[in-house]
Amino acid sequence: MIKEYLFGKTLKEITEIVKENKLPAYTAKQICDWLYKKNIRSIDKMTNLSKKARTILNEKYEYGLKEPVSVQTSSDGTKKYLFKTGKHYIEAAYIPTDDRATLCVSSQAGCKYACEFCMTGRQGFQAHLSANEILNQIKSLPEFDKLTNIVYMGMGEPFDNFDEVLKSTEIMTSEYGFAWSPKRITVSTNGIISGIKRFLNESKCNLAISIHTPFEKERERIMPIQKTNPISEVLKIVRNHDFGRQRRISFEYIVFKGFNDSMKHADELARLVSGFWARVNLIRFHEIPGTELKGTDYKILEKFRDRLNEKGITATIRASRGQDIDAACGLLSTKELKGKS
Numbered sequence: 001m002i003k004e005y006l007f008g009k010t011l012k013e014i015t016e017i018v019k020e021n022k023l024p025a026y027t028a029k030q031i032c033d034w035l036y037k038k039n040i041r042s043i044d045k046m047t048n049l050s051k052k053a054r055t056i057l058n059e060k061y062e063y064g065l066k067e068p069v070s071v072q073t074s075s076d077g078t079k080k081y082l083f084k085t086g087k088h089y090i091e092a093a094y095i096p097t098d099d100r101a102t103l104c105v106s107s108q109a110g111c112k113y114a115c116e117f118c119m120t121g122r123q124g125f126q127a128h129l130s131a132n133e134i135l136n137q138i139k140s141l142p143e144f145d146k147l148t149n150i151v152y153m154g155m156g157e158p159f160d161n162f163d164e165v166l167k168s169t170e171i172m173t174s175e176y177g178f179a180w181s182p183k184r185i186t187v188s189t190n191g192i193i194s195g196i197k198r199f200l201n202e203s204k205c206n207l208a209i210s211i212h213t214p215f216e217k218e219r220e221r222i223m224p225i226q227k228t229n230p231i232s233e234v235l236k237i238v239r240n241h242d243f244g245r246q247r248r249i250s251f252e253y254i255v256f257k258g259f260n261d262s263m264k265h266a267d268e269l270a271r272l273v274s275g276f277w278a279r280v281n282l283i284r285f286h287e288i289p290g291t292e293l294k295g296t297d298y299k300i301l302e303k304f305r306d307r308l309n310e311k312g313i314t315a316t317i318r319a320s321r322g323q324d325i326d327a328a329c330g331l332l333s334t335k336e337l338k339g340k341s
Contacts, residue, residue: 069082076321080322090129101149113157131171
């Protein structure tokens, strides 16, 4: 019999398990406390549960927390963790700075959206990750207690796996779970309109939208999602939503040499995102196999940022991290897949 994992289940799901097994109702919160607030790895360690309760749970369930397969450490302190999920491999990148420690997590193994600049897209789609597999990337880390922020910017498109992603953020932000502020969590999307609508209404976490060029025909060349989910429609939906001041939106913009790094692009991008309480994150592109796209010169990147700032847009250049360990998403898992084939 294949046992289910307890780790990654919501309080509602744990309550159902407790009810089905005729355990006291208060046991559900006790179990969640052990799963998400304590540093244990087995049901037997849940010492305030009766021996009978632990025996019943052990018959049908496993705790469900697994160690990474391997880790690569960069000279700048970035760490890239490899995890095995079923037959597939996924990655999470730990990025420490002076004042924060961010973990970039994956939501899928592979990705079906085939963006021109993305190594994960070269793998194609392999599997959705469960809330267990998403949260395992976080809780199993030796640096878990140091984490200040989570970004869903690893492998996969989070809104293509919406329910499990939302379930994972519920556990992270609920009092029965990690009890984190939603402001510590950012979910990134390439622009799936149906997912954005749900996310804005069902979550309080921050939203990041990948733009990469303000011109729709250009965007279609490097991001096939543009054909069915045009960025103009995406921004219309976001513009009409009341974010208040407790939640931020950011726009991701990878800058490619001779493709989207002109002042014309900066001016049009400024026009496109004007009026948002938002930030534009400019990202240096580090070349990957299988594309003619190149990274732009740093001086041009600075001019691009300055032009946006002059137009009243808050723009920053995201620091490049982990270059010496192939920190581009998907590179490590791709190598592992090839090694096993």
